[in-house]
Amino acid sequence: MKGRRIVLDHLGDREAAALLVDGQLDDFLIDADGPRPGTVYRAIADRPVKGQGGMFLKTLGGPAFLRQIKGLAPGQSIIVQVSGYAEPGKALPVTQKLLFKSRYAIVTPDAPGLNISRSIKDEQERDRLLEIAHDALEGAEVGLILRSSCANADAEEIAEDIANMVALAAEIAGDTGREMAVLAEGDGPHVLAWRDWTASAEVVTKPGGFALHGVLDALDVASGSALPVEGGAMIYIEPTRALVAVDVNTGADTSLAAGLKANLACARALPRALRVRGLGGQIVLDVAPMPKKDRRAFETALRQAFRSDDTETALVGWTPLGHYELQRKRARIPLSEVMR
Incomplete structure (x- = not known):
């Protein structure tokens, strides 16, 4: 199917929204168990963290961590906004710069x-x-x-x-006020879809839309590590506790330019793959073998691909071992955490 389609539905008891572009899952939003990014709290300063320039706060959504705490004393109330999702076992990331x-x-x-x-x-x-x-x-x-x-x-x-x-x-x-409170709730997936997916699209709100329009099948593919890309190449996306590893495989192509073609296909497919999977943090690409003179073409393709992606992503560069590193804001809940 050509064109854009937004499907608003639920995955189990979680509100979710899917964006399909030409029949392919281009973006996916789903509610997490924790507080939504954008939620504004009246928090209470708890204890500073020496050496990190931050302080733990108490909020109604659980413990939070705030950086740059000049002038903030334990017991003081402060208004903060949730800036992203917390990693398992860690405090909520919050900021004083409200938006x-x-x-x-x-x-x-x-x-x-x-x-x-x-x-x-x-x-x-x-x-x-x-x-x-x-x-x-x-x-x-x-x-x-x-x-x-x-x-x-x-x-x-x-x-x-x-x-x-x-x-x-x-x-x-x-x-x-002085006591802990929720001053504003963050937007859920359906409101985020209205807010951020603004290009013209067909909107489907009827229950069961995910099954009817192939979203569930696409999520099954995204839940695995293997992702076929153009030209017969494959990329394997595997989140670990420390980082997200992306391995590029040339597949059956044995030509001299196979490595470059696979790496360019990976560059074009990577932003969508990370969005759908909700992945962020440190991302390390183990690219297919290619001459060093072709690195510039790969970097250009990668830069162009991420230009239209809304999540803040820094293209850090090459490591001595020939890997390429990115740093991406943890703006989504990882799909692997909600598809268990």
């Missing part, structure tokens, strides 16, 4: 200024959006980023979105 994100607008209370997505290049459209933003802010002293989804969107919808995020930011900024 309120919706379909059209991102409000940043601690970073004033008005910015428009650089992907919107038409000057008339940018002027239109600036006018909408100035009217909607009504003098509110917060930062605002207008997302790429604002391009040619309805002015009233954009203004309403901005107003809602500004109101939420103001409500939390005015909090004067």
Whole structure:
């Protein structure tokens, strides 16, 4: 099937959302057991961690860890936001730099200024959006980023979105409580799908959509380590406790350019594979053998592939043993943890 399709359903008792592009699973979101990223807590400082410049906090969602704690004393209340998923047995990662994100607008209370997505290049459209933003802010002293989804969107919808995020930011900024509390819940998979998958798509909400549209079959494939890629090559993605290992195999191709072709296919397939599997942290690629002169082509393909991926990923570079390393934000719950 050609085109984009968003399927909103449940996997067991977990809310989940799938994005299909030309019949292939391109992205997958699923609820975790722990607090959702974006949740805002009124937390209580517990104990500092010497040598790490951080402090453990007590929250209603469990223990949390905050870096850069200058001026924070044990017992003091503080407003923090969950910035990602906690690894098993570890505290929630949180930040003091709050961010309120919706379909059209991102409000940043601690970073004033008005910015428009650089992907919107038409000057008339940018002027239109600036006018909408100035009217909607009504003098509110917060930062605002207008997302790429604002391009040619309805002015009233954009203004309403901005107003809602500004109101939420103001409500939390005015909090004067001292006890632990949840001040705002993070968005679940269905809201995240509406918020982030903004390109035109058919939306399926009928129960059983995952089975009907092949999502369950795609998840079965993603739950394994082997992933066929173009040209008959294979990549094997295996999460370990320390890192995610990715092995590139040329398959049946024995030509002189087999290694480069397999590595380029891996570069193009890797962002989607990591998204669907919910993998982050340190990622090490054991690439297929290829001449050093071909490394630049591989790096270019990898950079282009990750350019359209929303999760923050640093392309670190080559190791002395010829592996390629990436560092990716842990923005998703690993699929392996919810498919057990």
